[in-house]
Amino acid sequence: xxxxxxxxxxxxxxxxxxxxxxxxxxxxxxxxxxxxxxxxxxxxxxxxxxxxxxxxxxxxxxxxxxxxxxxxxxxxxxxxxxxxxxxxxxxxxxxxxxxxxxxxxxxxxx
Numbered sequence: 001x002x003x004x005x006x007x008x009x010x011x012x013x014x015x016x017x018x019x020x021x022x023x024x025x026x027x028x029x030x031x032x033x034x035x036x037x038x039x040x041x042x043x044x045x046x047x048x049x050x051x052x053x054x055x056x057x058x059x060x061x062x063x064x065x066x067x068x069x070x071x072x073x074x075x076x077x078x079x080x081x082x083x084x085x086x087x088x089x090x091x092x093x094x095x096x097x098x099x100x101x102x103x104x105x106x107x108x109x110x
Contacts, residue, residue: 012049015042018095027051031103035095038066043094051107055087062099 009022009029017037023030029048035041046053059080068077085091085105095101 029105033101045092053105056085056105060101062096066098
């Protein structure tokens with residue numbers, strides 16, 4: 001197996017409440033997303049110039065109460081939840097309010 005070093009990727013547009021950093025390794029695009037809105041979820045569709053996003057997965061930390069502390073009683077509150085992105089030529093995702101996520105987009109050359 002050959003490992004490719006990740007390369008930074010420019011984010012050309014995003015909703016104002018999302019803070020996004022992107023990188024690429026081979027045909028996988030990685031997005032690190034923070035929804036800065038305290039009260040509103042944001043739905044997006046993914047478009048990658050020169051590629052077609054075909055699916056992937058999302059690891060999301062989105063506690064019901066963002067001010068909740070970690071304690072022996074609720075030590076799982078900030079554990080990431082993994083979910084599959086829907087398959088298709090333009091996958092969509094809804095970022096919960098106050099969430100942080102890692103999106104792994106599986107892509108193919110357009």
